Amino acid sequence: MLGPVQLGLLAACVVLFVPMGMAGWHLSRNKVLFFGGALFITLAVVVHLTPYFPSVFDFVTSVSSSSSISVNVVVDGRDSCVSLLHEIDWEVKPSRVFDPSNNNSMNYEKVWSWRRYSSAxxxxxxxxxxxxxxxxxxxxxxxxxxxxxxxxxxxxxxxxxxxxxxxxxxxxxxxxxxxxxxxxxxxxxxxxxxxxxxxxxxxxxxxxxxxxxxxxxxxxxxxxxxxxxxxxxxxxxxxxxxxxxxxxxxxxxxxxxxxxxxxxxxxxxxxxxxxxxxxxxxxxxxxxxxxxxxxxxxxxxxxxxxxxxxxxxxxxxxxxxxxxxxxxxxxxxxxxxxxxxxxxxxxxxxxxxxxxxxxxxxxxxxxxxx
Structure with a gap:
């Protein structure tokens, strides 16, 4: 009795080789078109056969899961960003009209920015x-x-x-x-x-x-x-x-x-x-x-x-x-x-x-x- 894998392979052969043979008979003079058609059909067969091969299916699923986790990490990172809001650096320097006789805060220019090259x-x-x-x-x-x-x-x-x-x-x-x-x-x-x-x-x-x-x-x-x-x-x-x-x-x-x-x-x-x-x-x-x-x-x-x-x-x-x-x-x-x-x-x-x-x-x- 044929199992699901064997049936899948048989169906793949029919789906793959019959259209390719027909395409080859009609398109033998156009190698580029023939190659493109063959590649498309092969990819279609691979997609349909993937569930019959657990190792391949698990690999595809894991890649998909990894992508989802990375998105969740970005969203969850919003909370961690709150803790970084106060990572600020200051640049305090004398103003262009600095008056050395009156050393008050108005004599200085202040510029602030969030800390660069950090988690922020x-x-x-x-x-x-x-x-x-x-x-x-x-x-x-x-x-x-x-x-x-x-x-x-x-x-x-x-x-x-x-x-x-x-x-x-x-x-x-x-x-x-x-x-x-x-x-x-x-x-x-x-x-x-x-x-x-x-x-x-x-x-x-x-x-x-x-x-x-x-x-x-x-x-x-x-x-x-x-x-x-x-x-x-x-x-x-x-x-x-x-x-x-x-x-x-x-x-x-x-x-x-x-x-x-x-x-x-x-x-x-x-x-x-x-x-x-x-x-x-x-x-x-x-x-x-x-x-x-x-x-x-x-x-x-x-x-x-x-x-x-x-x-x-x-x-x-x-x-x-x-x-x-x-x-x-x-x-x-x-x-x-x-x-x-x-x-x-x-x-x-x-x-x-x-x-x-x-x-x-x-x-x-x-x-x-x-």
Whole structure:
């Protein structure tokens, strides 16, 4: 009794040699055409015989599987790219109009870029242009809440989408002392709010208001700590306030018992989970701080305790939390003392780098590529 392999070979011989013989009889004067027809028929026979030969079939399957795995590795690599977002190098050099008698930060030009010849290269991070940012944030409600660092961060984001004339007008309004700010971009359907919230308790109250009103921003950027360090100076209390904020944020996200599994609020409208970012405190240069009280309380050791309080609170995503870090601390440290006037507030280029880190993180989260 003939097995499947023998039957396959017999069928191959019929399929291969009969057409070739007929082709040879008709096309004997055209060797190129004859060879092309023979090659086509041979390939067709090989394809049909492959399932009858396990070793060949397994080889083809393995090649196909290898291709699929490589694609999955690229997709899964998006998560690893998030961890490389802060791999940034700085070039700080004297400006063309350098004034040696006035050695302040304005005397230096600062240029930043993602580190080349490293793992970050494969992630293809980029400084987004105005139209790219408008596409990314189109129709979004963006909220930045916190202290003066958050205010400068909000201005840096606005500087990437506004022309210079409108930016100057916004700068004057945005930097009114201890005030909130609201702006609407009709051309992109986006609105931005800055909320003055210097203490973590202010941020917690803000989140609780979201939960009560069932209204949530699409993008929420928060940061606090400087005022607490200066006026309360208690790292343990700061850590406790962060844990309370984390608890409030957990209930804010549409994954609680008040929400169904498809993202619908029971008896209400659909809700999207907001994108959450945390602005870390900048690197403080104690000798440059502009008051004796700041130099006494905002020491390097105290900064270290506050940083540990943030890590131990499990607020950040790398420690099992909900917020993606925008590490102004590492960015300001890398830029150095020539990027700050008062040892606390850094030049806009530092916050601009933070904004681009956030925007690239949004692209990764939304699986987009410009």
């Amino acid at each position: 290269d494969s992630c293809e991070f980029q400084k987004l242009k105005r139209h790219d940012i408008m596409d990314l944030l189109n129709g979004s409600w963006v909220m930045v809440a916190g202290d003066s660092q958050a205010r400068i961060f909000a201005l840096s984001l606005l500087s990437l989408v506004l022309d210079s004339e409108r930016l100057e007008y916004v700068r004057g309004s945005l930097f009114k002392r201890h005030s909130n700010y609201h702006i609407v971009f009709d051309e992109m359907g986006m609105k931005l709010d800055f909320i003055w919230a210097p203490y973590t308790t202010n941020l917690t109250n803000l989140v609780m208001d979201f939960e009560q009103n069932r209204v949530y921003p699409d993008l929420l950027v928060m940061g606090s700590g400087l005022w607490h360090m200066l006026h309360i100076t208690n790292a343990s209390d700061y850590g406790d306030s962060l844990r309370l904020l984390r608890s409030s944020l957990t209930s804010l996200l549409p994954i609680s018992s008040d929400f169904s599994t498809n993202g619908q609020v029971i008896g209400s409208v659909s809700v999207r989970s907001p994108h959450l970012f945390w602005l870390a405190m900048p690197t403080l240069v104690n000798s440059m701080l502009n008051t004796p009280e700041k130099r006494e309380k905002m020491t390097n050791s105290m900064c270290g305790e506050y940083e540990r309080g943030l890590h131990d609170s499990n607020m950040l995503r790398q420690f099992g939390g909900l917020l993606q870090l925008v590490d102004i601390g590492s960015l300001s440290w890398s830029c150095g003392t020539r990027c700050t006037e008062d040892g606390m507030h850094y030049d806009g280029v530092v916050y601009e780098a933070g904004v681009h880190i956030m925007l690239n993180a949004l692209l990764i989260e939304s699986h987009q590529k410009l």
